[in-house]
Amino acid sequence: MKILIIGSGGREHVLAWKIKQSPLVKEIYCAPGNGGISKIAECVDISVDDIPALIRFASEKKIDLTVVGPEAPLVAGIVDDFEREGLKVFGPSKEAAQLEGSKIFAKEFMYEWNIPTAGFQKFCIIEEAKEYLRQVMFPVVVKADGLAAGKGVIICRDFIEAEKAVDEIMAERIFQEAGNQIIIEECLEGEEVSILAISDGECYCLLDSSQDHKRIFDDDVGPNTGGMGAYSPAPILTEKLYKTIENRIIDPVIRGMQKSGTPFKGVLYAGLMITFDGPMVLEFNVRFGDPETQAILPRMKSDIVELMLASCDGQVGNIKLEWDKRSCVCVVMSSGGYPGEYEKGKEISGLKDAEKIEDTVVFHAGTKKEDGKIVTSGGRVLGVTSLGNGIETAIEQVYNAVDKINFERCFFRRDIGSKAFKWVSHRSQVTR
Numbered sequence: 001m002k003i004l005i006i007g008s009g010g011r012e013h014v015l016a017w018k019i020k021q022s023p024l025v026k027e028i029y030c031a032p033g034n035g036g037i038s039k040i041a042e043c044v045d046i047s048v049d050d051i052p053a054l055i056r057f058a059s060e061k062k063i064d065l066t067v068v069g070p071e072a073p074l075v076a077g078i079v080d081d082f083e084r085e086g087l088k089v090f091g092p093s094k095e096a097a098q099l100e101g102s103k104i105f106a107k108e109f110m111y112e113w114n115i116p117t118a119g120f121q122k123f124c125i126i127e128e129a130k131e132y133l134r135q136v137m138f139p140v141v142v143k144a145d146g147l148a149a150g151k152g153v154i155i156c157r158d159f160i161e162a163e164k165a166v167d168e169i170m171a172e173r174i175f176q177e178a179g180n181q182i183i184i185e186e187c188l189e190g191e192e193v194s195i196l197a198i199s200d201g202e203c204y205c206l207l208d209s210s211q212d213h214k215r216i217f218d219d220d221v222g223p224n225t226g227g228m229g230a231y232s233p234a235p236i237l238t239e240k241l242y243k244t245i246e247n248r249i250i251d252p253v254i255r256g257m258q259k260s261g262t263p264f265k266g267v268l269y270a271g272l273m274i275t276f277d278g279p280m281v282l283e284f285n286v287r288f289g290d291p292e293t294q295a296i297l298p299r300m301k302s303d304i305v306e307l308m309l310a311s312c313d314g315q316v317g318n319i320k321l322e323w324d325k326r327s328c329v330c331v332v333m334s335s336g337g338y339p340g341e342y343e344k345g346k347e348i349s350g351l352k353d354a355e356k357i358e359d360t361v362v363f364h365a366g367t368k369k370e371d372g373k374i375v376t377s378g379g380r381v382l383g384v385t386s387l388g389n390g391i392e393t394a395i396e397q398v399y400n401a402v403d404k405i406n407f408e409r410c411f412f413r414r415d416i417g418s419k420a421f422k423w424v425s426h427r428s429q430v431t432r
């Protein structure tokens with residue numbers, strides 16, 4: 001088979017790496033790809049937003065399956081456009097992608113189907129939002145309705161911060177039309193986990209759990225980022241909690257979308273807060289998480305291409321996934337300054353030495369090949385990933401590998417995975 005992967009981050013690198021292991025696959029293309037992906041796939045210079053050019057490429061090359069990494073083309077309707085041309089594609093339709101494309105859609109859907117989530121109000125008029133803020137208890141969370149590249153969520157400790165957030169989103173329009181409407185949401189407390197399910201619209205299977213680290217600095221301090229590291233499995237989840245998440249969240253989403261006439265195919269990513277009252281939904285994404293996927297897929301023993309084809313063909317009910325019992329940890333190495341301003345074009349050294357460490361792979365995110373060298377080209381640069389017997393071993397190995405890599409002003413967190421300790425110390429690990 002010929003596969004086309006759309007995207008250029010660490011998520012797309014691990015997808016290419018895992019897809020390459022499938023005996024079904026002969027050729028892999030990636031649009032536009034990055035410096036690491038170019039070693040295992042042919043990178044083609046087409047942007048993820050240029051849907052007509054992607055369709056032309058897939059038709060000309062007779063691509064058998066297209067896998068869409070990022071949310072923007074999914075929300076723009078790439079799946080509907082490919083299917084109209086008779087091209088097989090893994091992912092949700094434009095209507096189903098509204099679960100990520102509109103936070104108001106997702107919230108109203110959750111209310112309708114009784115899925116646990118924080119209380120909220122929606123606003124399209126600035127003064128009404130501010131009036132509401134005069135009556136609420138703080139902290140609150142102010143969110144732009146539409147896609148904002150992971151930056152559209154502002155946690156506000158008091159009225160002044162919340163008023164500023166409303167002004168930035170609705171008056172200054174820092175997220176453009178994504179901020180035409182906002183929601184103001186109750187702030188939840190607890191530990192976050194990510195649960196991903198693959199569905200064909202009717203049946204689904206759950207992937208093993210993972211936990212992201214969103215803040216830039218150790219101990220979850222500083223601004224939110226796309227994710228500074230992840231590990232899988234997340235031992236906070238007992239088998240009982242997993243069942244609750246399946247019964248109260250994943251199952252009702254798949255049933256609800258089906259009954260609403262917009263069946264959900266592809267990856268349903270539920271970002272959850274495990275609160276004192278049980279798991280509650282923070283957000284849905286309609287694609288693989290980044291960097292969660294780098295921590296999950298090295299543990300997946302099953303063929304991912306079979307799984308993706310089953311999602312396209314209504315066969316997920318026949319799939320039984322198998323998992324490596326070991327732990328996997330991914331540490332993101334970023335450019336100094338990220339998530340704010342940062343410089344690009346720094347030469348990266350030590351990649352080969354890092355990959356000599358047992359069960360370690362370096363997934364590339366913001367890198368490119370220049371004059372035979374690998375240089376930085378983005379905020380999140382690499383996702384160094386190790387499998388180990390138990391989370392402690394995986395952490396030790398991954399940081400040994402990270403310490404071999406260098407580039408000017410490189411930055412990473414030192415505490416990825418350590419949140420798991422408090423759960424593993426009094427409980428044996430739960431894997432599916």
Ligand code: AMP
Nearest residue numbers: 118141153185186187188214271282283
């Ligand atoms: P989202 O893009 O909706 O996942 O939000 C990004 C991050 O903001 C989440 O991963 C949480 O860390 C935080 N967040 C979002 N909603 C809430 C909430 N209601 N309460 C507390 N934290 C939240």
Ligand code: GLY
Nearest residue numbers: 212227289290291
């Ligand atoms: N790691 C968070 C996300 O993929 O949205």
